[in-house]
Amino acid sequence: MYIFFEEDGAFKTGTVLSQNGNAFQVELTTGRRTKVKGGHTFFTFESPVATEVIPAAQTLMTEIDKQFLWDVAPEGEFQFETLAKEYFGETATVVERVATLLVLHENPVYFHRKGRGNYRKAPEEILKVALAALEKKRLQEEQKKAWVRQMVDEHTVPKEVAAQAINLITSPDKNSILWKALSDASSELHMPPLRLLIELGAISSAYRWHVDSFYAQYFPKGKGFPASLSVPDEASWTQLPLASVEAFSIDDSSTTEIDDAMSVEHVDEKLLRIGIHIAAPSLGIARDSDIDQVARSRLSTVYAPGIKTTMMPDAWFKAFSLDVGREVPCLSLYALIDKDSLEVQATETHLERISVKENIRYDIIENEFSEEKLLSGTVNHSFSQEITWLWKFAKKCLADREVVRGRPEVIGRLEWSFDLEGEGENAKIHLKSRRRGSPLDLAVGELMIFANSVWGGWLEEMGVAGIYRSQSMGRVKMSTTPGPHDGIGVPQYAWCTSPLRRYVDLVNQRQLISAVQDVQACYRPSDTDLFTIVANFTTVYAAYSDFQRKMERYWSLRWIEQEGYKTIEAVVVKGELIRIEGLPFTQRMPGLPELPRGQKILLDVLGVDYVDVLLDAKLREVLNETDEEALEDETVLAEVQASEGEDSTPSSGS
Secondary structure (H helix, E strand, C coil), rough: CCEEECCCCCCEEEEEEEEEEEEEEEEECCCEEEEEEEEHEEEECCCCCHHHHHHHHHHHHHHCCCCCHHCCCCCCCHHHHHHHHHHHCCCCHHHHHHHHHHHHHHCCCEEEEEEEEEECCCHHHHHHHHHHHHHHHHHHHHEEEEHHHHHHCCCCCHHHHHHHHHHHHHHHCCCCHHHHHHHHHHHHHHHHHHHHHHHHHCCCCCCHHHHHHCCCHHHCCCCCCCCCCCCCCHHHCCCEECCCCCCEEEECCCCCCCEEEEEEECCCCCCCEEEEEEHHHHHHHCCCHHHHHHHHCCCECCEEEEEEHHHCCCCHHHHHCCCCEEEEEEEEEEEEEEECCCCEEEEEEEEEEEEEEEEHHHHHHHHHCCCCHHHHHCCCCCCCCCCCHHHHHHHHHHHHHHHHHCCCCCCCCCEEEEEEECCHCCCCEEEEEEECHHHHHHHHHHHHHHHHHHHHHHHHHHHCCCEEEEEEEEEEEECCCCEEEEECCECCCCCCCCCCEEEHHHHHHHHHHHHHHHCCCCCCCHHHHHHHHHHHHHHHHHHHHHHHHHEEEHHHHHHHHCCCCEEEEEEECCEEEEEEEECCCEECCCCCCCCCEEEEEEEEEEEEEEECEEEEEEEEEEEECCCHHHHHHCHHHHHHHHHCCCCCCCCCCC
């Protein structure tokens, strides 16, 4: 005697060895023995043999018309054998009964299971909907297969895939047929989806991928600004007092938004008054206004070689930029300095207007302001004396910070930048170098660090909320709580000096102005907006920084290719990590022998990978040179650059 039963959700047959009440000892077709409870048993039979039943039923079930079976099924709940007799007749065989059960079980669209061997046919309306969904799924599957064949066999990209190419990689819907088609084609061709899309021309180049994917993710509404945005009302700050200072700015020629200037006044024979003047766009940008919402959504200006996407529209930059000959609103920090010791005697903050007398471009006159000329007093410039005093004060600030840091800062590092001639990936690259740490560099950088530290301390002293940067044990973080910045060597640090390009600075400036005016601060310490801004800024600013670094790596590879380098020098950073000489480019070199930090090596250039922005190279020679000094920590340099408001985004670690 044989038995047909269900075990662990599967239908099985076996030979009955013994029976004890409703329970059976059964030998399965596999040879395994098991105990089958009566409740799991459908029926027993004498023929055919157990091994033949299910294979025969599986064959028969393909011949059963599911729709007709549904048509003849009784209303309400029914037992599968009842339907088998209705379909095949009263003498339905073992195989026919099993085949009927298999059809019922495997077609839940038509039949709903109500218990072991019991079913109810799906209501007609539900069935229609379900069948329509199945037909849609079938058509989608056919479409998917057609797209796969087009990509694999014809090496062309379906227009539907091309239209969503960037989104398919940056934010794929893995349940969509577009993604499934791309994934299947990638698997067949043994090629990652991104590279396949580039290979097929859906993404025109690696350059376009890097740029377009970034903007698709962080600027989904486009890089432009709404035409309906409000414009600055310059009449709103004309009542501010006009400072009687001779202010000047120091920036690179490429700087278009000048957000800081400085001044030097001789109070008497012993005292000097240094002014740090920061553009005050927060005077015209009310919290939650339309322009504020735009700035808050972007959080920072984006910089990369050949790319600049501003935090605010041009009209707002032009209204507040500290351009020569204009009376511009400023938040000014004045420091009273002892001429002999260069110690700070007192500081004051004023909200005022200034008239900038000169926009100095350090890349044009930097050589004139050499340390030798400053020491000898032979600088030929209208602000030579003022800049000399600023340089002396900056050196004092640097020395004080180095004491706190416990180590000197690296001065004189070469910095490389890309001047692109032309558009997009076909641009010609002019690689430029500039040595950091010149007197002009030092003066501007230290003044900005000084202002950010003093204003951060003042916010804390006044009990006004602010956004701070701190560093402890090498970890830099942003928060609403002040703390020491060990990397810089200051007791507290709050970005305040670049409100035209960074939203955190704009927020802090609002708070500073409220303290100056002795009014209720725009943000209270418990304001949830502050915490949201900190969280969003940390994430977004890091992404912007990553984008900048990626594009610098891309253009570094382009430079190597453009110049036709077959070999190139590098320096060992640590382990397998190397830095290419003369370029902002680091990567790992698997298999590199153990070499000391700073060891120079010569590489054979084998190729470049613009998608993963990697240099394909192998070690040619270990050179008899070291350059460990160039590998010193860059935290402070990044902070200085950020404070100066340079047209570059600092490292996210700064």
